[in-house]
Amino acid sequence: MKILDIINKDVRFENENKKVTVAVRVLYLMIFVAFVLDLLYAGPVVFRHHYSGILFFLLTLGVLFVNTYYSHTKVVLWFFLIYVFSWSIFMIPLVGWSAGMQNYIIFVLMMVFFGSFDKLGLKILLSALVLLSRFAVIFLFGGTKPMDEISWLTDKLLQTTNITAVFGGIIYLSYTFSKEKQAEDNKLARYNDRLQKEANTDRLTGLYNRRRAEEYLEELISVESEDPVSVAIGDIDFFKKVNDSYGHDVGDEVLKAIAGIMTDTLRNDTFIARWGGEEFLMVFPICNGDQASIALSRLRHAINEAVINSGGHEIKITMTFGLAEYDFSGSFENTIKDADDKLYRGKNEGRNCIVF
Helix, strand or coil: CHHHHCCCCCCCCCCCCCCHHHHHHHHHHHHHHHHHHHHHHHHHHHHHHHHHHHHHHHHHHHHHHHHHCCCCCCHHHHHHHHHHHHHHHHHHHHHHHHHCCCHHHHHHHHHHHCCCCHHHHHHHHHHHHHHHHHHHHHHHHCCCCCCCCCHHHHHHCCCHHHHHHHHHHHHHHHHHHHHHHHHHHHHHHHHHHHHHHHHCCCCCCCCHHHHHHHHHHHHHHHHHCCCEEEEEEEEECHHHHHHHHCHHHHHHHHHHHHHHHHHHHCCCCCCEEEEEEEEEEEEEEEECCHHHHHHHHHHHHHHHHHEEEECEEEEEEEEEEHHHHHCCCCCCCHHHHHHHHHHHHHHHCCCCEEEE
16 A cells, blocks of 8 residues: 555545644654654764653654544544653754754644634633743753763764755645635625625526526616617517417427527627526627618527527527617616517517617
């Protein structure tokens, strides 16, 4: 089994935080490597005084690593915090203050915040205890020399090893848990975007709904641009007959087909919404009435040419459109009313036409 498979092996219990346990395993391995290198540099010195303590902490490290596969996450975390603090305090008198063993206490602080302590009050309390403990370590061991004199090179190697291990652990924890937080933020953002889209979208056709259309028109007014804007309302001719003849399911398919034709035929910057029932609203930004009329002619022709297959039926549909140009002196409500009046004039004049 590969080392990564061993480190990433899932925890034994369900509903446990695997990420915290894996982080503890990685930190244990970093501490083990640094511990072994420290002993290689200063072994003859420290072994002579505390070989039993060194063997105890080495064996305990191995036991605690194995324990990560069998214990609950919080138990694993508590053992880790106690071990790192105890091991740091044990090693400072052996290799001296300058070796940087006290810096491993940073692991304790980081795991207090990134670990499984859910309550903010507990995090603050434990962090305060870590800070007080760090002050105590300074007062008790600050400037402590090694038990036996070690060479200048050995001292520098000890510093390099331990600083590298501490920095490596900090980088690993910061990356691991900030990545998780970023993933959660991205997930939340996607969820909010989905909710926003659902709130603004007609579920059947996938077009914007009336609520979003009204917001869009308000946004156009707020820009205070003098570019022309045209508004059209289209209504499917004899749609009630489609529902009565083929059923509402087929009618829904017709609405979706018309929405697809509109999306495919009109310019990308055309705002299209289902206004209600079989009525659709189209807003043509930076487009005067004549230009919008040409676009609607293409759309009307595309709808006339289309054959909608649904429920074993081939259905031909036509639409009538009322078109009005926003004149900047009134309101969009008036423009929409103007387009709606022209729509009904077109209905009365025979349908399947554009009234401008």
